[in-house]
Amino acid sequence: TKQIPEVKMFDSTVNVVTEGYNFVGKRMSQMDTDVFEARILGKKMIVMTGRDAAELFYDESKIKREGAMPKRIQKTLFGVNGIHTKDGQKHKIRKAMFMSMMTDERLAHLRTILQEEWKRKGLEMEQKKRAVLFDESEELILRAMCRWTGVPLTDAESWRRAYEVGVMIDAAGGVGKRYREGEKVRTETEGWIQEVIEAVRDGRMKTEEGTPVHTVAFHEEEGELLDAHMAAIELLNVIRPAVAVARFVAFAALALNDFPEWKGKLSTTKELNNFANEVRRFYPFTPFLPAVVKEDFEWKGYLFKEDRHVILDVHGINRDPRIWEEPEQFNPDRFNDFVDDRFNFIPQGGGDPDTGHRCPGEPIAVMIIEESVRYLTESLSYEVPEQDLTINMVRMPTLPKDRFVMENIRVTGK
Ligand code: HEM
Numbered sequence: 001t002k003q004i005p006e007v008k009m010f011d012s013t014v015n016v017v018t019e020g021y022n023f024v025g026k027r028m029s030q031m032d033t034d035v036f037e038a039r040i041l042g043k044k045m046i047v048m049t050g051r052d053a054a055e056l057f058y059d060e061s062k063i064k065r066e067g068a069m070p071k072r073i074q075k076t077l078f079g080v081n082g083i084h085t086k087d088g089q090k091h092k093i094r095k096a097m098f099m100s101m102m103t104d105e106r107l108a109h110l111r112t113i114l115q116e117e118w119k120r121k122g123l124e125m126e127q128k129k130r131a132v133l134f135d136e137s138e139e140l141i142l143r144a145m146c147r148w149t150g151v152p153l154t155d156a157e158s159w160r161r162a163y164e165v166g167v168m169i170d171a172a173g174g175v176g177k178r179y180r181e182g183e184k185v186r187t188e189t190e191g192w193i194q195e196v197i198e199a200v201r202d203g204r205m206k207t208e209e210g211t212p213v214h215t216v217a218f219h220e221e222e223g224e225l226l227d228a229h230m231a232a233i234e235l236l237n238v239i240r241p242a243v244a245v246a247r248f249v250a251f252a253a254l255a256l257n258d259f260p261e262w263k264g265k266l267s268t269t270k271e272l273n274n275f276a277n278e279v280r281r282f283y284p285f286t287p288f289l290p291a292v293v294k295e296d297f298e299w300k301g302y303l304f305k306e307d308r309h310v311i312l313d314v315h316g317i318n319r320d321p322r323i324w325e326e327p328e329q330f331n332p333d334r335f336n337d338f339v340d341d342r343f344n345f346i347p348q349g350g351g352d353p354d355t356g357h358r359c360p361g362e363p364i365a366v367m368i369i370e371e372s373v374r375y376l377t378e379s380l381s382y383e384v385p386e387q388d389l390t391i392n393m394v395r396m397p398t399l400p401k402d403r404f405v406m407e408n409i410r411v412t413g414k
Contacts, residue, residue, distance in 0.1 A: 002302055004035055006038070007036055011039045012039060016040060020392075020394035021398070024049060024315070024316050028049055034052075035302055041070065045310065051317065051343050054312060060087070072179060076171040077182075099354055101212045101215055106148075110144070113148055115375075117144045126409050133249065134403035138162045138163075142165060143162075148212070149212040150208065164188060168182050168185050173287075193232040193236055194232035200213055212235065241361055245368040247397060247399050250400055251399070255330055272373060272374060274336065280348070282318070283391070285347060286315070286349075291309075342358075380413070
């Protein structure tokens with residue numbers, strides 16, 4: 001077997017922290033390779049990019065998740081020992097619970113809720129002299145998701161809860177204070193949702209069958225309900241990542257601002273869908289994904305040793321010139337003839353969401369972007385004042401610096 005090219009440095013953590021999204025791509029082009037080894041957070045890791053690497057990453061006979069996700073990310077972003085960390089049969093049973101929420105009927109209901117919430121939000125923003133789209137979107141999405149999942153939320157608490165969920169997401173790539181705040185709000189938010197689960201279980205709160213809160217509260221594994229805390233973690237694994245879509249909403253508004261020629265090309269369902277997909281491809285969100293080698297195997301002449309940690313370069317695959325023509329151009333039309341093979345467009349993971357770890361929330365993420373873009377372009381007029389909209393590629397997760405400030409907002413459509 002060939003030697004996997006190595007980054008010659010005692011530990012590359014500092015580079016990940018100082019180079020962020022560009023860390024992997026820079027090494028790959030410097031060394032002209034799809035795979036390299038580096039020491040990150042004290043562990044030797046195989047970092048890999050490209051469509052074929054994605055296919056390998058999702059081959060469950062070779063790659064597992066147990067032990068892959070750093071505890072600090074579980075303690076802020078995902079919740080400890082939730083679905084992200086499971087393998088095999090345990091994972092499949094848990095995953096079926098999430099996938100059962102995504103029926104056409106339930107998703108159509110969410111679309112209606114989003115349209116109603118945007119109407120309300122438009123009127124609210126009209127009242128303000130100045131609104132920050134990212135913050136408004138987080139609050140809007142939290143309200144919509146609480147309605148859709150069946151979690152009670154009062155108007156008085158919606159901004160605070162949205163802020164706390166936002167802090168949890170933001171803490172994922174943070175150290176020091178940013179990390180500690182994430183941990184703290186996660187504990188609080190889990191407590192809030194755990195109380196809802198307990199109220200549903202002992203009948204104090206009525207729920208409809210088919211709502212996610214009902215599904216999670218009464219989901220059984222080997223004849224037993226989930227521990228109430230674990231149930232809260234998993235219900236939050238539906239609500240939290242939806243709130244994270246506010247980043248894509250801000251990016252979508254930025255795209256409308258930077259590439260205004262696309263505004264007139266959003267009238268059909270397909271055009272709107274292409275635009276949402278291009279936003280998911282073009283703007284940075286998930287940087288990379290971690291996993292572990294299950295047992296020794298050889299891939300493209302390289303030896304992957306049992307227990308070695310591997311990292312998939314999700315961000316790089318979105319910009320891979322072997323997959324995308326002119327990847328640095330924002331061009332929704334590229335999706336007109338794009339053939340998705342499950343490993344070549346993976347902003348939310350690759351493979352099959354039913355059997356593997358691919359995100360179950362892609363239809364929700366796409367729908368939130370579509371309905372936001374639809375409302376912003378069809379029903380609202382606004383000005384974009386002078387501000388700093390640069391995207392810091394070192395910060396993970398990132399967003400336009402001033403979070404997209406809008407002024408002189410007027411509701412113009414229905
Ligand atoms: C998994 C990204 C929205 C629920 C994932 C993964 C990524 C991802 C990269 C990991 C795939 C892997 O481990 O191989 C995103 C992004 C989103 C988003 C960028 C939009 C901003 C959502 C939404 C939901 C959701 C709206 C709501 C249902 C989940 C769950 C998993 C997951 C439950 C774990 C799946 C598993 O381990 O089997 N997501 N996601 N995500 N996502 Fe999302």
